[in-house]
Amino acid sequence: MAAQSTIEQPERTAPAGATASATRRPGGAGAGLLRFARNTWRPAAVLAAILVVWWLVTAADLVKPYLVPSPGTTLDVVLAQPGYFAHHTWITTYETVLGFAIAIVVGVLSAVVMVYSPTVEKSLYPLLLFAQVIPKIAIAPLFIVWLGFGLSPKVVVAVLMAFFPIVISTVTGMKSIDPEMLQLSATMGAGPAQTFRKIRFPAALPHLFAGLKVAATMAVTGAVVGEFVGANEGLGYVILQANGNLDTPTLFAGLIIMSLLGVLLFVVVELLEYLVLPWQASRRTDATTTTL
């Protein structure tokens, strides 16, 4: 994302005239947050409902406690060893975020090269596809052999999982630009660098963000898969250990924390999208009002 500081940012200031547009497209980060909050309460309510059902099922003794622990027991497990869970969560978060960040940099850069050079695209695409279809769980042991038990093999698996959607979405985004827009740029005397910075890249951002959202969840999976194969810390390790000991409360706690981590990363990306692409967000609200 470091490269993005030089990329132009859309204007975030509210319309100065506060004319007709003000009602339709509230500008500014504050308004963006507000809209974001308004859109998130529904999924939050669904989550709460699921929690309630879970609690009811266990409270009514519909299943054996050693198969499905109650929400209370699960919470107790976490509260009993907060340091333990914090440590392993931190490890997995670290691997995920690092893997995600590397995937963004490598993914966007390869996409740019592929868009500007058809030769590179043709030779790289099969390789990319190959890297995508090969089951990560099958090659993860290889990375352990190569890179040892440390964090790096997990990061590599996370990168491998997150990389593909980012490349595909960025390439699609940069190719979806209206050819007339590029011709217009030529009549303005713009060079390739200017055209990229002011037209091609910003135009690809909505696609890129779609890819980032998929990639964010993939990165979590990647890190945990890496941990499954060989680790002595991280949530994958916690889950594996708990499974071996038939310790379902810890297992559940690990699973829930892992899912929360994925959701949190997704939400962060979505939040970024709201802030970076205000025009896109406004279009979305327009669409919902018309379908209602």
Added chain:
Amino acid sequence: MTVGNTTTQRSADATATGAAVEIDQVAVRFRTKKKDVTALRDVSVRIEPGEFVAIVGASGCGKSTLLKLVSGLLRPSSGQVRLHGEDVRGPRRDIGYVFQRAALLDWRTARRNILLQAEMRGMPRAQARQRVDELIAMTGLTGFEDAYPNELSGGMQQRVALCRALLHRPPVLLMDEPFGALDALTREQMNVELRRIWRETGTTVLLVTHSIAEAVYLANRVIVMTPRPGTVAEVIDVDLPVERDYGQTMSAPEFARATGRIRDLLGATTTAE
């Protein structure tokens, strides 16, 4: 020293040839996988500085291709295109281009869409801002400077595209069906405005349109093209006064003569419209 020399030389050339745009025996062939298409053949046109020329013709006869030739976005398969006496070799910066679709950037407000022209050309900021204010006032966009394209009507979007094309005061303005997507009333208003802007700026304008009335109301000369492969069927001189009131022009005998002649030339395809 050398720079001064070339400019004087160029202007001498320009006065010698005189034309703003010269298209000489041009043919364009597109080679696609399936077949070869001859879009234009044997087209020769000469446009004087400050003229307003409209181009009409059936769909697919090569009107857009013609504008792309003049702007240097496309090279002719044979023949020559000259802009102010210079051979057109690559994309030209000394033109303004308005496309059929407004082609605005979604993430930029109206003002910043117009300013794109200045940014790409590296124009001084203050000067560009001042010019944008002028253009916004001239095209009646005041109050919508900070609106995003999806908050503007189709007509407003086209106005923004027009401002963007005029920002650098191009000597030649190329317009490819700029009002095709507008309703009849907005279109008439835009016609009146365009005519006024042309008179205020003195730019040479090449306008592609499907509307015969629009062509005759706006232009001094109308180039009528034959169906594909396109060539010039006839050039109609429009003998209407420089000061053109919309209603009066519509009912002028000369207007009826010119539109009638164009309609005849275009044949049944357009009379059916």
